[in-house]
Amino acid sequence: MPDSSPSLDPVQLGAYFALIEVASLLRHAVEQQLREAGDLSYVQFQLLARLGDAPAGSHRMTDLADGVVYSRSGLTYQAGLLEKAGLVVRAPSPDDERSVTVTITDAGRALLGKVLPGHIEVVSSLLLEPLARDQVEALAALLTPVREHMRATPPRSAASRRRKDGA
């Protein structure tokens, strides 16, 4: 442990708070737009977007969950909803009988396409608009390594199931 009474200076606090607030506000605004435009929640949209980007239009459940930072059980629920709506299809993986492969359908792609313009509009007007071109670059350059770092850092108790404290 670094200090006995660790503290953040104003600049650090400012960066932290601004980050959280900006993300919250953006998410909130986007959520509304998606609801109106296609009756999608943010998670659902993220899932469709990821699937749409994937080479084969499909991903494993676990990878999706990790990708969008969601619980496994929550993903099961959402995948169920999306499937019921005909936007994705679930099928067991051929090579690994345990895993389930989720694939976006044509209807899913269609809906994605329908919702995307408005989504981009919101992101542009809220996040991008107040930033100059090189500032957007700077932001990406700043946050991308942080993301890598966070992805690499184990969640602070990387114990394999069973075992409450990873002592």
Add this chain to the structure above:
Amino acid sequence: MPDSSPSLDPVQLGAYFALIEVASLLRHAVEQQLREAGDLSYVQFQLLARLGDAPAGSHRMTDLADGVVYSRSGLTYQAGLLEKAGLVVRAPSPDDERSVTVTITDAGRALLGKVLPGHIEVVSSLLLEPLARDQVEALAALLTPVREHMRATPPRSAASRRRKDGA
């Protein structure tokens, strides 16, 4: 509408995705720490933190809700929990009979103090650690204006209750 087929270039997308992911991952990690350290959810912590920072240790419900980007009804629920736990007190405002003033208690401050070091630890190790001093400054300088912009921009249908579309 600006374009018929608006799109974001890779840099813009990178900034957007990195922002969302970083915020999600950070929130998730912080949430765990808070749960373990003091059985607090992130919202609850944010509320206590805001109250702790306030001059009189108190705020109106609405201001709190807006501050942490939360629904009114959700805040009512959380305030109820915090009050039941003895961490805050609610009382009608003297000057405006409708509003409710939430005030942090000594127990609330104590819990805040107990949880804070670990919280800072997590934020430092995940968000701040991979950034150099001037990068943290740059990040704050980038995101603060964006926050202002978002706070100033009305939520895209600023209709006074009743009226579904703010035509």
Add this chain to the structure above:
DNA sequence: CGTTCTTGCTTCGAATTCGAAGCATCTGCG
């Protein structure tokens, strides 16, 4: 091969979250 650990997903129950509707209090204006 058999045993044990690991991994992938789902079910379950409990807690949280939000928006719509309801109530009470203010504010502006005739």
Add this chain to the structure above:
DNA sequence: CGCAGATGCTTCGAATTCGAAGCAAGAACG
């Protein structure tokens, strides 16, 4: 004053969210 509209909060019901527990299929190792 008296009334319409705005504001502040809570209650309500429905949907979502998570973690713990459970089940099945792979992997490691003797």
